[in-house]
Amino acid sequence: xxxxxxxxxxxxxxxxxxxxxxxxxxxxxxxxxxxxxxxxxxxxxxxxxxxxxxxxxxxxxxxxxxxxxxxxxxxxxxxxxxxxxxxxxxxxxxxxxxxxxxxxxxxxxxxxxxxxxxxxxxxxxxxxxxxxxxxxxxxxxxxxxxxxxxxxxxxxxxxxxxxxxxxxxxxxxxxxxxxxxxxxxxxxxxxxxxxxxxxxxxxxxxxxxxxxxxxxxxxxxxxxxxxxxxxxxxxxxxxxxxxxxxxxxxxxxxxxxxxxxxxxxxxxxxxxxxxxxxxxxxxxxxxxxxxxxxxxxxxxxxxxxxxxx
Numbered sequence: 102x103x104x105x106x107x108x109x110x111x112x113x114x115x116x117x118x119x120x121x122x123x124x125x126x127x128x129x130x131x132x133x134x135x136x137x138x139x140x141x142x143x144x145x146x147x148x149x150x151x152x153x154x155x156x157x158x159x160x161x162x163x164x165x166x167x168x169x170x171x172x173x174x175x176x177x178x179x180x181x182x183x184x185x186x187x188x189x190x191x192x193x194x195x196x197x198x199x200x201x202x203x204x205x206x207x208x209x210x211x212x213x214x215x216x217x218x219x220x221x222x223x224x225x226x227x228x229x230x231x232x233x234x235x236x237x238x239x240x241x242x243x244x245x246x247x248x249x250x251x252x253x254x255x256x257x258x259x260x261x262x263x264x265x266x267x268x269x270x271x272x273x274x275x276x277x278x279x280x281x282x283x284x285x286x287x288x289x290x291x292x293x294x295x296x297x298x299x300x301x302x303x304x305x306x307x308x309x310x311x312x313x314x315x316x317x318x319x320x321x322x323x324x325x326x327x328x329x330x331x332x333x334x335x336x337x338x339x340x341x342x343x344x345x346x347x348x349x350x351x352x353x354x355x356x357x358x359x360x361x362x363x364x365x366x367x368x369x370x371x372x373x374x375x376x377x378x379x380x381x382x383x384x385x386x387x388x389x390x391x392x393x394x395x396x397x398x399x400x401x402x403x404x405x406x407x408x409x410x
Contacts, residue, residue, distance in 0.1 A: 113182070115143035116168055118402060121204045122161065122392040125196035126370030127340030129392065131155075131163045132204045135170050144397065148188025149408035154397075155186035161395060164336055165194065167201045167220075172210055178217045178225050179205065185335030192221050193284030195343015195373075195385045198228065199241040203389045206230045206239065223284050237391030245344070245383040248283050248351040255286035261309035268307050276300065279352035283383060286314045287348035291358070293320060301332025315342070319349045321358050326365045340370030347383045350375040 116133040118141070123130060131154065136143025144150055146168060154160040166184045174180060181201055183191045191197075198218060205211045217225040224246065232240040252259055252266060257280060262268055267275040268288075276295075278288040288304045301316045313334040322328050331345045332338055339345075346366035353359040354377045364375045376384035397405075 113146045113168075114170065116146050117141065117143045118397040118399075120161065120395050120397070121207075122163065122395060123200040123203050123389055124392060125199050125341060125343065125387060125389050126368060126373070128196045128342060128370060129163045130165050130167050130194075130197045130200040131161060132167045132169060132201055134172065135168070142399075142402070144402040144405040146182075146184070147408065147410040149410055150405040151184045151188045152186065153405060153408060155184075161397075164333075164339060165191070165197055167194075167197050169201065169204070172208070178219050179210075180219045182221055185333070187335040189335045190221065191285060191335070192223055193245070193344055194220070195243060195245065195347060196341060196389075197343075198226065198243050199239075199343065199385075199387070199389050202228050202230055202241045202243070203233075203239040203391065206233055207391070231386075239389040240386070241389050242384060242386035243343070245283055245347055245385050248281055248347065248381040248383055250279065250281050250351065250355050250381070252280050254282035255280040255288070255314055256311045257286075257309045257314075258311060259309075261307075268304060268309060270303065276304065278304065279356060280314075281348040281351050281355075283344050283347045283351065285344055286310065286312060287317060287345065287352075288314045289317045289319055289349050289352035291319050291321075291352070291356070297330035297332050297338060301330075301338065305332055305334045315345055315348070317345045317349045317352075319353065321353060322367070325359060325363060326367070327353055327359070328367045331368060341368040341373070343373060343385050343387070346373045347375050347385055350377050351381055351383065354381070 115136040117136040121132040170180045219225040227244040281287045316332040318330045350364040373387035
């Protein structure tokens, strides 16, 4: 989790009441659009409002929110911002982007040709909806850009780690990890002795990571195949994560555990395919499924407006 403003620091536009709900391997996102499109009052995209909406029982509930700023951008690049369930803004989300792509396709805004999306303040990524069926299932890929490996890439303070760049637990045991950035920060742990419920919260909030870090517990199952468990900053354990799948595949290639090329990454929710080039350029592909269309009531949005940020 972090508290930076990858969207560029400007005032956040209100979101409209209508939303689309979709998931990638159980990792679900709500897609809202700017209130300006419908010309009606919306709700302020504050941390408090995001937390309430994402919390099941008091809101629709989800693993995050993607806010689309415009359906018809002048330059052809769709712009969006993304939010974790704790209200913080994320820089990149493979599943969030792919759920957004399914929304754009079903709304008739994109077809089968590649299109560009800018999430937050990062460079645009190319996306393609390869297939879409009447059952609300999509096959979506996204070119995630070039990964970086190293403590600098994940904005880590080396002085808060041991001499070998490892995180030291209160017990004195050192945890070795591979720091990877795929637009957001990750710490990939190759270990058979840890469980994600222990190593995840320890590393994700470790003071060495100034902006927090997403954590993957990874193991090689076969050539070109990984199994991982995921702990997302700002969310906790998740059934699947696109950027986590990418980071784990990059770490496996970087450390020589797997050769460059297609890597199948199995998570609790299912498998994504990550393509790793020798220069660490990444492609991500996998399924998305529709869940629902919905609309926040006027009374609910009024409660959101009264929440503290």
